[in-house]
Amino acid sequence: MATPHIAAAKGQIAERILLPGDPLRAKFIAENWLTDVHQVSQVRNMLAFSGKWKGTPVSVMGTGMGMPSIGIYSWELCQVYNVQKLLRVGSCGAYTDQLNMLDLLLATNSWTDSSFAQAHNGKALSIIAPSPGLTNSIRLQAQKQGVALQEGTVHTSDVFYHGPAFNFRDVFQKHGALAVEMEAFALFYTAQQLGREAGALLTVSDSLVTEEGISTEAREQAFGPMIELALDAICQD
């Protein structure tokens, strides 16, 4: 085994990787978008695939939910497999009625109330930006494809089910977070620590404002526009 958590041999993972939280979404992306595709890891059922997008080698792997999980995979992908560009393709919950179901949101910052950075290196950090190059590639590809993209800060939370004292409107007002998800901060932080590029492109799967939500099947499969945009952006240059 190449790492405690990834079974791929060195060289089996491309320098560019898409990272959905859900390993079945990774399988769906591999089967429906990549060519020359093969599975390269299934440790803990965290499926990973490598293949090509329009001729460029690219991999896709589930990260699981939450910062500890993506922290492990992104660290091993960078340190052991020499991955250079990591793009999260996830779902998020809207904190504002400016966002509707299935809208695409490009993270331009992640704000967190987690102690991930403190735990990693003893220094607290609550806000971090994605890599400007990769983020700009997503913007440019969206324009090229004529895909509507919203942009802004996301709240990366350790918690999916908050208690009654938590008020998402406070996070929206104080920190400008348009939506909540659970991994972007740790991905941006890990990539920054290791000198790699990272970004996050999210599809709105539910709204804390209207309490709408899309189905479990749709969470796995209805993210086509995000995937196509993510693949074009990560393979640009």
Ligand SMILES: O=P(O)(O)O[C@H]1O[C@H](CO)[C@@H](O)[C@H]1O
């Ligand atoms: O759809 P994914 O990428 O898993 O992202 C979101 O969905 C999960 C919670 O349902 C968390 O991982 C959150 O970040």
Ligand SMILES: O=c1cc[nH]c(=O)[nH]1
């Ligand atoms: O973390 C998440 C992801 C989607 N929707 C939420 O409410 N939270």
